[in-house]
Amino acid sequence: MTTHTISFIGGGNMAHSLIGGLIADGWPAAHIHVTDTKPEPLAHLAERFGVATGSDNSAAASGADVVVLAVKPQVMHTVASEIASAAQTRHPLIISIAAGIRSADLDRWLGGNNAIVRCMPNTPALVQSGATALFANTRVGDEQRDLAESILRAVGLTLWLNDEALMDAVTALSGSGPAYFFLIMEALQAAGVQLGLPEQTAQLLTLQTAFGAAKMALESNEDAATLRQRVTSPGGTTERALRVLDDGGLRELVARALTAARDRSRELADQLGN
Numbered sequence: 689m690t691t692h693t694i695s696f697i698g699g700g701n702m703a704h705s706l707i708g709g710l711i712a713d714g715w716p717a718a719h720i721h722v723t724d725t726k727p728e729p730l731a732h733l734a735e736r737f738g739v740a741t742g743s744d745n746s747a748a749a750s751g752a753d754v755v756v757l758a759v760k761p762q763v764m765h766t767v768a769s770e771i772a773s774a775a776q777t778r779h780p781l782i783i784s785i786a787a788g789i790r791s792a793d794l795d796r797w798l799g800g801n802n803a804i805v806r807c808m809p810n811t812p813a814l815v816q817s818g819a820t821a822l823f824a825n826t827r828v829g830d831e832q833r834d835l836a837e838s839i840l841r842a843v844g845l846t847l848w849l850n851d852e853a854l855m856d857a858v859t860a861l862s863g864s865g866p867a868y869f870f871l872i873m874e875a876l877q878a879a880g881v882q883l884g885l886p887e888q889t890a891q892l893l894t895l896q897t898a899f900g901a902a903k904m905a906l907e908s909n910e911d912a913a914t915l916r917q918r919v920t921s922p923g924g925t926t927e928r929a930l931r932v933l934d935d936g937g938l939r940e941l942v943a944r945a946l947t948a949a950r951d952r953s954r955e956l957a958d959q960l961g962n
């Protein structure tokens with residue numbers, strides 16, 4: 689059982705998922721504190737998980753070994769300034785899950801010399817099936833790395849990056865990625881309906897096919913290209929469909945979409961860091 693105390697600043701969707709995951713993993717509720725500006729999410733978290741709650745961010749940060757910043761990127765600068773003095777006194781591990789806030793900017797707002805782990809989770813974290821990339825600055829020790837990883841693992845897969853600049857590519861791939869798959873699902877479902885399937889039938893077949901393909905790819909030792917080739921018989925229906933997608937430039941389109949998202953992520957980080 690962990691002896692670390694953890695304070696979440698911001699008790700919204702992501703904090704809710706992380707706390708739920710931590711409690712399910714056996715983290716003691718008595719070691720978890722959450723602050724928010726609104727009483728409703730705090731009352732809900734206290735009732736559901738038995739965690740301590742409050743509205744004083746500075747006090748919450750003063751009493752914690754780990755501070756998870758789970759507020760929107762736009763309010764991060766304000767929140768960091770509020771807890772800067774606590775961070776300079778106690779030197780907790782700071783974990784930021786905010787999209788687009790670079791660790792150097794956060795460190796500056798917190799007064800400097802902080803151990804910071806910056807994470808990029810994605811929305812499936814809300815159903816404990818997220819994919820999170822983590823980056824640790826040079827002040828983070830091995831034990832703190834393990835701690836950060838164990839916290840984010842509560843909501844899904846975790847992977848470390850050695851180069852923070854790659855966070856923009858992660859944002860483009862897995863951060864925005866759920867929306868790409870939702871779009872493909874929408875398109876498949878609509879095409880199924882156009883071919884005469886009842887709407888609900890098209891929807892269920894689409895969702896289960898997406899889930900089954902992801903599960904197969906995750907559980908297989910083969911890469912996606914091999915799995916695709918294996919279900920593509922020469923002269924068959926799949927081959928005919930894939931040729932249409934290739935001729936239409938699907939791969940180039942995906943590459944352009946990710947580049948656009950990566951570039952936008954850089955722009956936002958530049959704006960938010962000012």
Ligand SMILES: NC(=O)c1ccc[n+]([C@@H]2O[C@H](COP(=O)([O-])OP(=O)(O)OC[C@H]3O[C@@H](n4cnc5c(N)ncnc54)[C@H](OP(=O)(O)O)[C@@H]3O)[C@@H](O)[C@H]2O)c1
Nearest residue numbers: 698700701702724725758759760761785786787809810811
């Ligand atoms: N949701 C995701 O799947 C996802 C994925 C990747 C990254 N993220 C990142 O995770 C962070 C949190 O996202 P979320 O979806 O959990 O947002 P959220 O549901 O809006 O939660 C943030 C909470 O923080 C509260 N808050 C605002 N200012 C505060 C302050 N000064 N002190 C304490 N609490 C304050 C907000 O209250 P108000 O509503 O009154 O402002 C809100 O309840 C964001 O930075 C986001 O970029 C989220």
